[in-house]
Amino acid sequence: MLRSCTAGLRSLWALRGRREGAARLSADLQPARRLFSTEKAVHKDWALPNPSWSKDLKLLFDQFMKKCEDGSWERLPSCKHTCTYKSEDFKTYFLDPQLVEGEGLSQAQLFTRGFEDGLGFEYVIFNNNDEKRTVCLFQGGPYLQGIPGFLHGGAIATMIDVAFGSCAAISGGAVMTANLNINFKRPVPLCSVVVIHSQLDKLEGRKLFVSCNVRSVDEKTLYSEATGLFIKLDPKKSST
Numbered sequence: 001m002l003r004s005c006t007a008g009l010r011s012l013w014a015l016r017g018r019r020e021g022a023a024r025l026s027a028d029l030q031p032a033r034r035l036f037s038t039e040k041a042v043h044k045d046w047a048l049p050n051p052s053w054s055k056d057l058k059l060l061f062d063q064f065m066k067k068c069e070d071g072s073w074e075r076l077p078s079c080k081h082t083c084t085y086k087s088e089d090f091k092t093y094f095l096d097p098q099l100v101e102g103e104g105l106s107q108a109q110l111f112t113r114g115f116e117d118g119l120g121f122e123y124v125i126f127n128n129n130d131e132k133r134t135v136c137l138f139q140g141g142p143y144l145q146g147i148p149g150f151l152h153g154g155a156i157a158t159m160i161d162v163a164f165g166s167c168a169a170i171s172g173g174a175v176m177t178a179n180l181n182i183n184f185k186r187p188v189p190l191c192s193v194v195v196i197h198s199q200l201d202k203l204e205g206r207k208l209f210v211s212c213n214v215r216s217v218d219e220k221t222l223y224s225e226a227t228g229l230f231i232k233l234d235p236k237k238s239s240t
């Protein structure tokens, strides 16, 4: 395993410095929920294959794209900049105009999309609206190392939060994480692909209860299990 990881790392390093390919523009924003596509301008969609994606990730991606054909599943586009802060939904809650328009936020980008291709978080999320569940295909790159050769627990927690956040936001709109509980059962090898199956378990007023498991591609290894609580933001309250 170490050898294949080293080979994986080498090819990822080779990718460093490579210029971004043609913009992966979202051709299929579809219904994909207003929260995920509020931008007026067309921005690059990061939830599409790039050369750093492993065979496993590409294969799973293709399988889920097939499932999208009958409309039961949809791929959620993902942009790096502005989605959240330019979103009218979020401006409603972050009322301080200095915070929204300030210098710092002009450089803001989604934490998980801040790495060069293949070095950090490579992922795509698919949503099944009828079943209130999402599947996140995630390949964690070499910059996410914790214990040598394995993913940092914080990186796993981050991806779980993103997967949960997307799952909850589809039903709840503008939501925030109030609670995350994670059981790390097995370490995740660096550069491997894992599948995060999330579901909305219960909607209770403004509270959305979600749960997930993180498994290997062959589903034989259960890496983590988690539950989360998301709160639908109250338009009458300022979050800052």
Ligand SMILES: CC/C=C\C/C=C\C/C=C\CCCCCCCC(=O)SCCNC(=O)CCNC(=O)[C@H](O)C(C)(C)COP(=O)(O)OP(=O)(O)OC[C@H]1O[C@@H](n2cnc3c(N)ncnc32)[C@H](O)[C@@H]1OP(=O)(O)O
Pocket: 035, 036, 083, 084, 110, 161, 162, 163, 165, 166, 169, 173, 174, 175, 176, 177, 178, 179, 205, 206, 207, 229, 231, 232, 233, 234, 237, 239
């Ligand atoms: C999340 C994505 C959203 C939209 C997607 C948009 C674009 C898509 C693009 C990318 C997707 C990326 C997803 C990224 C996901 C990342 C998510 C985050 O990291 S959020 C940041 C971390 N979280 C925070 O900073 C939240 C800090 N906390 C707060 O701001 C507030 O506590 C709150 C959560 C907003 C709740 O405050 P409220 O004043 O609105 O509600 P409360 O009256 O306090 O509570 C309501 C209800 O809920 C219960 N409750 C609240 N917190 C907890 C808790 N920790 N544990 C258990 N229960 C809790 C509270 O008791 C109330 O219950 P009730 O009395 O029964 O009504």
